[in-house]
Amino acid sequence: PPSDEAIRCDILRDAERRGWPHLHRQLAEVDPATAAKLHPNHSQRIQRALEVYRITGLPMSVIQREQHIAGSGIEPLEDSCRVVQLGLIPGDRSWLHQRIRQRFLKMLEQGFESEVKALRDRGDLTVDLPAIRAVGYRQMWDYLAGDCSRDDMIARGIAATRQLAKRQLTWLRKWPDLQRIAVDETLESGTVQDNLLATALNFLKKAVI
Helix, strand or coil: CCCCHHHHHHHHHHHHHHCHHHHHHHHHHHCHHHHCCCCCCCHHHHHHHHHHHHHHCCCHHHHHHHHHHHHHCCCCHHHHCCCCCEEEECCCHHHHHHHHHHHHHHHHHCCHHHHHHHHHHHCCCCCCCCCCCCCCHHHHHHHHCCCCCHHHHHHHHHHHHHHHHHHHHHHHHCCCCCEEEEHHHHHHCCCHHHHHHHHHHHHHHHCCC
């Protein structure tokens, strides 16, 4: 269903008071299937799933399943196939932190500041929107508003990206059948794409599908 501004604001206020893990537990009570797929701090998807439930009275997982069946005439993918899970996991945390820093600085070189400035100049966007709260955008938005220095913006943007990566790795480690690919070792030896592809295909050849 279309977004409901009042309901969304209620959810965001509740999250500010109690935190997203609390709302994740709320979601688990009404839509356990969707909650099981989300990290307790995955704010945007938790907010949307709760919003859908409060608008329709139905779990989002049920609505999505019905739409899938009605549109295709077949059972959902997870019921008809076995999924082989491949995770690109860095073994060296310092290597990951170095790559995150390089990536953020590269974004700045490629015009990230101009991009966010153009968004601010539109006049119809605020920091309350999920897109503007995204990692990197929020820090640049604060800098352009004069709330921090450029050096502070860079440090905060890199730190926020590290925190996001940490949450993602924690989430991936909970996948029971995840096949781990040591991406830092793969990237350091030979052609990146060839090594990743060869490693992934090796897992697939061994998998019983």
